[in-house]
Amino acid sequence: MFAVRFERFGPPEVLARGELPEPHASPGQVRIRVRTAGVSPVDLAIRAGKSRISLPHIPGVDAAGVVDEAGPGAAVGDEIFGAVDVARLGGATAEFAVLAFWAAKPPAMPWAQAGAAASGIETATRALDLLDVREGMTVLVDGASGGVGSLAVGLALARGARVIGTAAPGNQEFVESLGATPVPYGTGFLSRVGPVDAALDVAGKGSLPALIEVTGRPSAVVTLADFNGPAHGVRVSVGELGGEPDGRHGLAAAADLFTAGRFRVPVEAVFTDAAAAHRAAESGPRRGKIVVALSE
Numbered sequence: 061m062f063a064v065r066f067e068r069f070g071p072p073e074v075l076a077r078g079e080l081p082e083p084h085a086s087p088g089q090v091r092i093r094v095r096t097a098g099v100s101p102v103d104l105a106i107r108a109g110k111s112r113i114s115l116p117h118i119p120g121v122d123a124a125g126v127v128d129e130a131g132p133g134a135a136v137g138d139e140i141f142g143a144v145d146v147a148r149l150g151g152a153t154a155e156f157a158v159l160a161f162w163a164a165k166p167p168a169m170p171w172a173q174a175g176a177a178a179s180g181i182e183t184a185t186r187a188l189d190l191l192d193v194r195e196g197m198t199v200l201v202d203g204a205s206g207g208v209g210s211l212a213v214g215l216a217l218a219r220g221a222r223v224i225g226t227a228a229p230g231n232q233e234f235v236e237s238l239g240a241t242p243v244p245y246g247t248g249f250l251s252r253v254g255p256v257d258a259a260l261d262v263a264g265k266g267s268l269p270a271l272i273e274v275t276g277r278p279s280a281v282v283t284l285a286d287f288n289g290p291a292h293g294v295r296v297s298v299g300e301l302g303g304e305p306d307g308r309h310g311l312a313a314a315a316d317l318f319t320a321g322r323f324r325v326p327v328e329a330v331f332t333d334a335a336a337a338h339r340a341a342e343s344g345p346r347r348g349k350i351v352v353a354l355s356e
């Protein structure tokens with residue numbers, strides 16, 4: 061099969077198309093012919109050599125496409141979106157990819173949105189569950205404009221919460237377009253936010269003391285990206301690809317919300333050139349997800 065892969069660690073230019081053996085679905089998995097794949101920070105970190113994995117490596121943890129090796133609840137020909145197994149940490153930017161968890165793609169959901177989102181939806185869902193985000197709450201999302209943050213904003217709004225989202229000064233209108241009240245991050249950030257019921261640190265830029273102050277207690281804060289969390293009494297939500305299988309319930313719920321017109325996946329740009337996609341993902345500021353289109 062064709063795959064976008066790299067044979068040495070380095071800048072986006074190490075990515076190139078080549079031929080690699082096809083993967084096959086193990087029991088409990090499914091194989092798709094890939095239409096679109098998302099680009100995530102973990103893909104950039106692995107490509108740059110920050111993780112010890114064997115080469116060649118095919119980046120991409122999120123994908124959408126058409127089933128060609130059936131799995132539980134997914135027949136050949138079904139259109140689905142999902143994510144790879146955590147042990148692979150890649151494989152999506154190829155002709156065929158094996159998914160470990162998935163949901164049916166709503167017919168009206170564009171392929172770009174479907175391929176971008178699975179691990180981010182599960183990650184955001186898990187964090188909002190930990191914070192017990194419910195109707196009527198005010199939630200602060202620190203890092204609201206990026207891939208995971210923009211999904212967390214949408215999913216919190218769908219739960220009936222009011223959302224305040226931090227972003228770069230140039231991203232205030234974008235955060236507002238998501239339905240959140242925008243606030244610039246950085247110096248004096250606290251003075252721009254009133255009391256909130258819960259806070260999600262997506263960015264991991266050292267804001268935990270401020271988030272504890274604005275919520276009044278560490279237990280009302282969860283971080284996805286600051287591993288000093290426990291030193292502040294703050295829970296770290298880990299599990300890049302959605303945590304334990306039993307805990308995953310975000311994809312089907314998000315698909316239903318999409319169909320009901322209450323949720324969408326913010327997509328910043330779609331590239332056919334994976335190196336260009338990685339370059340775009342490495343340069344801020346972010347406005348949702350960067351996507352690679354693999355096939356028509």
Ligand SMILES: NC(=O)c1ccc[n+]([C@@H]2O[C@H](COP(=O)([O-])OP(=O)(O)OC[C@H]3O[C@@H](n4cnc5c(N)ncnc54)[C@H](OP(=O)(O)O)[C@@H]3O)[C@@H](O)[C@H]2O)c1
Nearest residue numbers: 203205206207208227228245263265284285299300345346
């Ligand atoms: N724990 C888990 O299970 C899990 C899962 C997925 C991802 N993650 C981690 O979560 C983080 C975010 O992932 P992502 O996909 O959303 O990344 P992303 O798309 O690159 O977005 C990064 C976000 O951080 C914001 N940001 C940058 N500097 C900031 C600052 N000083 N204060 C507040 N926000 C700031 C950016 O805002 P602007 O663009 O407006 O500057 C943007 O919204 C990464 O570290 C990733 O590794 C963890």
